[in-house]
Amino acid sequence: MALTSQGTxxxxxxxxxxxxxxxxxLNSVCALISHHPxxxxxxxxxxxxxxxxxxxxxxxxxxxxxNGEEMTKYHSDDYIKFLRSIRPDNMSEYSKQMQRFxxxxxCPVFDGLFEFCQLSVGGSVAGAVKLNKQQTDIAINWAGGLxxxxxxxxxxxxxxxxxxxxILELLKYHQRVLYIDIDIHHGxxxxxxxxxxxxxxxxxxxxxxxxxxxTGDLRDIGAGKGKYYAVNYPLRDGIDDESYEAIFKPIxxxxxxxxxxxxxxxxxxxxxxxxxxxxCFNLTIKGHAKCVEYMKSFNLPLLMLGGxxxxxxxxxRCWTYETAVALDASIPNELPYNDYFEYFGxxxxxxxxxxxxxxxxxxxxxxxxxxxxxxxxRMLPHAPGVQMQAxxxxxxxEDSGDEEAEDHNKRISIRAHDKRIACEEExxxxxxEGEGGRRNSVSFKKAKRAKTEGEKEGEEKEKKxxxxxxxxxxxxxxPEEEKMDTSKPxxxxxxx
Numbered sequence: 226m227a228l229t230s231q232g233t234x235x236x237x238x239x240x241x242x243x244x245x246x247x248x249x250x251l252n253s254v255c256a257l258i259s260h261h262p263x264x265x266x267x268x269x270x271x272x273x274x275x276x277x278x279x280x281x282x283x284x285x286x287x288x289x290x291x292n293g294e295e296m297t298k299y300h301s302d303d304y305i306k307f308l309r310s311i312r313p314d315n316m317s318e319y320s321k322q323m324q325r326f327x328x329x330x331x332c333p334v335f336d337g338l339f340e341f342c343q344l345s346v347g348g349s350v351a352g353a354v355k356l357n358k359q360q361t362d363i364a365i366n367w368a369g370g371l372x373x374x375x376x377x378x379x380x381x382x383x384x385x386x387x388x389x390x391x392i393l394e395l396l397k398y399h400q401r402v403l404y405i406d407i408d409i410h411h412g413x414x415x416x417x418x419x420x421x422x423x424x425x426x427x428x429x430x431x432x433x434x435x436x437x438x439x440t441g442d443l444r445d446i447g448a449g450k451g452k453y454y455a456v457n458y459p460l461r462d463g464i465d466d467e468s469y470e471a472i473f474k475p476i477x478x479x480x481x482x483x484x485x486x487x488x489x490x491x492x493x494x495x496x497x498x499x500x501x502x503x504x505c506f507n508l509t510i511k512g513h514a515k516c517v518e519y520m521k522s523f524n525l526p527l528l529m530l531g532g533x534x535x536x537x538x539x540x541x542r543c544w545t546y547e548t549a550v551a552l553d554a555s556i557p558n559e560l561p562y563n564d565y566f567e568y569f570g571x572x573x574x575x576x577x578x579x580x581x582x583x584x585x586x587x588x589x590x591x592x593x594x595x596x597x598x599x600x601x602x603r604m605l606p607h608a609p610g611v612q613m614q615a616x617x618x619x620x621x622x623e624d625s626g627d628e629e630a631e632d633h634n635k636r637i638s639i640r641a642h643d644k645r646i647a648c649e650e651e652x653x654x655x656x657x658e659g660e661g662g663r664r665n666s667v668s669f670k671k672a673k674r675a676k677t678e679g680e681k682e683g684e685e686k687e688k689k690x691x692x693x694x695x696x697x698x699x700x701x702x703x704p705e706e707e708k709m710d711t712s713k714p715x716x717x718x719x720x721x
Contacts, residue, residue, distance in 0.1 A: 364527070427456065493544070
């Protein structure tokens with residue numbers, strides 16, 4: 226458990242499913258994507274640094290598989306139907322649709338593509354639901370953060386936009402949601418989805434200028450009701466920890482002051498780290514994690530998601546450290562020996578050193594951009610409101626937990642079995658639960674409501690009436706012998 230500024234325990238929920246790593250690891254269509262963090266089990270590396278006590282401190286959950294209906298809350302029906310159908314062995318049948326939906330080059334087809342999308346979305350949406358229900362303070366899904374996916378188009382290794390779907394879930398309970406993107410690439414898919422609304426503010430710090438996806442200009446500020454609710458900080462090559470902190474904290478402090486969100490989504494793309502195969506920034510893991518620390522300090526419901534990252538050992542390092550930051554835990558720099566030890570050579574350390582690349586972001590340039598953004602933020606009305614309305618149904622329904630009704634002779638799947646495994650703290654005892662405490666979900670059944678005097682009198686009258694009816698029925702069931710006329714003597718039966 227992490228601690229809030231008031232010293233109370235903060236609950237962290239961590240979503241992970243090993244199945245989401247297998248599909249992309251097997252993909253041989255594109256050598257580049259085979260090194261993407263989402264294809265490698267980065268979460269496995271977490272165990273190398275995070276001791277078992279930390280694993281117990283957080284509530285680790287296997288995400289549910291989101292269905293097509295959940296995905297079409299943002300994406301088009303045709304697009305989701307295509308993703309469900311396409312496979313490496315039937316690509317020739319879908320050549321026109323592949324071109325239409327931008328699948329095949331930067332977004333290759335691989336075995337288990339749709340299942341990967343289901344797990345990625347499932348973790349992010351389930352995290353949003355837990356935050357809405359106040360069952361956790363921080364939810365983490367490193368398999369999420371696919372910020373490039375559009376309504377009817379894949380883009381930049383992203384097929385289904387789990388971020389947009391999670392934010393839509395948060396909006397059921399929160400008037401204003403803040404989205405922050407520290408991936409080196411602009412969060413174009415999320416910005417596009419909420420470009421015309423004031424209920425979501427998108428803030429992106431990214432490399433700009435002849436760099437994918439080519440969007441995220443300083444002048445892109447939103448439209449209609451969403452004008453000034455899109456904030457873009459275009460950066461040049463080589464930005465380091467000191468410069469990044471000098472712009473991130475003041476911008477986010479102003480955003481929090483003016484917008485006053487009630488929930489925050491933070492995309493923690495690790496391709497902004499020094500040494501990334503596709504990146505050109507010079508951030509260390511500590512510098513990257515300072516963004517997490519700062520946003521966590523506001524004590525708002527926080528959804529932390531993954532994203533880009535193409536030097537896989539550094540991605541694992543980064544998300545391990547940021548998981549520890551979320552938990553307020555201290556972990557050693559020395560890597561304990563484990564099955565993945567050789568991945569982290571030659572130093573076998575948690576933290577990385579910056580390179581000697583030139584920081585092309587001069588102080589004048591950064592200050593100029595910062596002042597322009599401050600001017601835009603001053604145009605915002607303080608904390609826009611939203612009309613009261615009924616809260617829609619949650620995307621992820623809680624299990625009934627009625628274990629007594631289950632057939633214990635029936636075999637269950639591994640996934641169903643995993644869902645029954647809970648953290649020790651989840652069913653904890655407290656002073657108001659009696660001596661036995663609560664031990665399983667059956668114990669959570671609601672206590673019977675105390676009956677009023679009127680109800681008791683009604684039950685007594687009803688019971689009395691039932692007894693009178695019963696007596697009448699018993700009288701009707703008199704034996705036939707007793708009903709015969711006893712005034713005349715019985716004739717003796719004659720025997721031959």
